[in-house]
Amino acid sequence: MKSVMDAKGLDTAEKYVNDVYNLVVSRNPSEDEFHQAVKEIFDSLVPVLAKHPEYMEQGILERMVEPERLVMFRVPWVDDNHKIQVNRGFRVQFNSALGPYKGGLRFHPSVNASIIKFLGFEQILKNALTGQPIGGGKGGSDFDPKGKSDQEIMRFTQSFMTELYKYIGPDADVPAGDIGVGAREIGYMFGQYKRIRGNEAGVLTGKGIGYGGSLARTEATGYGCVYFVDEMLKDNDLSFEGSKVVVSGSGNVSIYAMRKAKELGATVVACSDSNGYIYDEKGLDIDTVQRLKEVERKRIKDYLNDHPDAVYVEGCRDIWTVPCDIALPCATQNEIDEESAALLVKNGVKAIGEGANMPSTLEAIECFQKNGVLFAPAKAANAGGVAVSALEMAQNSMRMSWSFEEVDAKLNDIMKNIYSSCVQAADEYGYQGNLVVGANAAGFRKVADAMISQGIV
Ligand code: NDP
Ligand code: 2IT
Numbered sequence: 001m002k003s004v005m006d007a008k009g010l011d012t013a014e015k016y017v018n019d020v021y022n023l024v025v026s027r028n029p030s031e032d033e034f035h036q037a038v039k040e041i042f043d044s045l046v047p048v049l050a051k052h053p054e055y056m057e058q059g060i061l062e063r064m065v066e067p068e069r070l071v072m073f074r075v076p077w078v079d080d081n082h083k084i085q086v087n088r089g090f091r092v093q094f095n096s097a098l099g100p101y102k103g104g105l106r107f108h109p110s111v112n113a114s115i116i117k118f119l120g121f122e123q124i125l126k127n128a129l130t131g132q133p134i135g136g137g138k139g140g141s142d143f144d145p146k147g148k149s150d151q152e153i154m155r156f157t158q159s160f161m162t163e164l165y166k167y168i169g170p171d172a173d174v175p176a177g178d179i180g181v182g183a184r185e186i187g188y189m190f191g192q193y194k195r196i197r198g199n200e201a202g203v204l205t206g207k208g209i210g211y212g213g214s215l216a217r218t219e220a221t222g223y224g225c226v227y228f229v230d231e232m233l234k235d236n237d238l239s240f241e242g243s244k245v246v247v248s249g250s251g252n253v254s255i256y257a258m259r260k261a262k263e264l265g266a267t268v269v270a271c272s273d274s275n276g277y278i279y280d281e282k283g284l285d286i287d288t289v290q291r292l293k294e295v296e297r298k299r300i301k302d303y304l305n306d307h308p309d310a311v312y313v314e315g316c317r318d319i320w321t322v323p324c325d326i327a328l329p330c331a332t333q334n335e336i337d338e339e340s341a342a343l344l345v346k347n348g349v350k351a352i353g354e355g356a357n358m359p360s361t362l363e364a365i366e367c368f369q370k371n372g373v374l375f376a377p378a379k380a381a382n383a384g385g386v387a388v389s390a391l392e393m394a395q396n397s398m399r400m401s402w403s404f405e406e407v408d409a410k411l412n413d414i415m416k417n418i419y420s421s422c423v424q425a426a427d428e429y430g431y432q433g434n435l436v437v438g439a440n441a442a443g444f445r446k447v448a449d450a451m452i453s454q455g456i457v
Contacts, residue, residue, distance in 0.1 A: 058452050165197055182252060213392065249355075273331075
């Protein structure tokens, strides 16, 4: 039973958290995704704040929810029909307490300030969990790369960088990829930055291997997610070996999560794109998925041309109706709602590993936790991508490059360390096994302590 002192501390912390949350909602109207990310983190922090009232006295939450800077800019470009197009660009520089702002760029028609801010806010704690000296940032545009020619992609990214270059730099802010931004887009952006500012290799990560990229960065998020989930499974006497896995999406994170899960002995039975999903109980051919999506830039339903025995179902959300032992949501935010979570539980799912950012709604997370499903939250499970980005920055600074095996071994170590810090923090605050609380508490404390040391800035 909690002592009277404990109960009083918890009440004060809860009131503080609610007050700051209400302020966030009133100051940032209609930013639903940002509110959701703040709520998930804040709810975990009540026991931390109760134990460390100095964070309340120092106004850490009020300061942390306010980005240090948010830039929004016009991105004009000319399409192949000589028509002028205008998109909107964003960069949020959320928190630099631990180092230069670091985080990806997303090109997707749904991008707006709310999405960029939820991603940037999550990134602060994710980057802290990696143990590397990187602050949190994020950016992107509502540009839709789908169906655009290579020339259009180049003209857009050059225009985007012609404004973005003013705000970034190897020691200031280092963007990378996210949805719709891969090696091709990073290459064009790097080329344009170089024309304007000269050759500063460390200004972007996810570069091609021939010009400063790190081996294993392409694989890092998907591999890292599986390394994290593997730790969690082992800790609970489970394993990938012989398990049935469903992975949503068929992009960068999804492809390498599928590859690593298969390597560890799992059968990957389904994956998706935004139109629908494919299913094959014998296991998917990941080479075909990768060729279709990365090289040919086709739709996932085209998988049936090579594998007529597989099944294609229109509608990506229905992928969660496929029974599995382990589900790895690797597509986008809020792709698992309460109903999908309940269905996964009913079909016997044992573990969830979030490869995407915020793929489960708050209700879905609650459903998994109530039903004893092991749950690896995004900011811990998908931190492998940004961790290897920070290793890319380190290699660029040293003007050296490590082998694939070296980077992969460092990634594996980082993911194991993140797992144990989450477990330890969850224990410390009385939430044994709750990795949501563990990840939020462990990441938050590093950032909050650095903020206090650096004064009111
Ligand atoms: P990609 O662009 O390579 O792939 C995204 C995949 O998700 C595609 O299959 C895409 O389908 C699908 N998708 C995108 N938007 C939606 C949507 N609204 N509904 C359904 N499906 C959708 O992106 P990544 O693999 O890089 O990113 C996937 C997730 O992982 C994102 O949440 C991202 O923030 C997160 N992440 C990425 C990291 C990285 O290093 N790249 C690091 C950490 C997290 P379609 O082709 O039809 O659009
Ligand atoms: O969400 C993420 O962590 C990323 N998109 C990767 C960021 C990075 O800087 O590599």
